[in-house]
Amino acid sequence: MTPAPRGVVRLLNTAGGRVLCLAGDVDAATVDAFLRRYGREPMPVEGVDAGSVTGLSMPAVDLVLDHLDAAERAGRRVRVRRSPAVERLLAGTDR
Structure with a gap:
């Protein structure tokens, strides 16, 4: 049995286009869902x-x-809003 997701990952259609939204503790079960x-x-x-x-x-x-x-491969610039936790994790990825 897969554990219940502890975070949220959704695709939202906004006035500015489609946005990948993540919140909370995004664990493997959240990504799998x-x-x-x-x-x-x-x-x-x-x-x-x-x-x-x-x-x-x-x-x-x-x-x-x-x-x-x-x-990036499609030549699109993507706006990224990061929490401090995300900033720490992405710090070494040139993003």
Whole structure:
């Protein structure tokens, strides 16, 4: 049995475009639930909002980086809002 997710990952359609939103303690179960709903291919996004994240598992870091890499390959600039926890984790990734 998969543990209940402790965080949130959603795709939101906003006036500024599609945004990947993460909040809380985004563990592997949270990422797995997102991937079951949306699939493994990164979605085109105009923003990543991780300003309310308290913790990111490695699958969550990979999810964010996959979306940022896909946007970069497509020539899109993505706005990223980061919490202090996300800032620490992404500090060594040139993001």
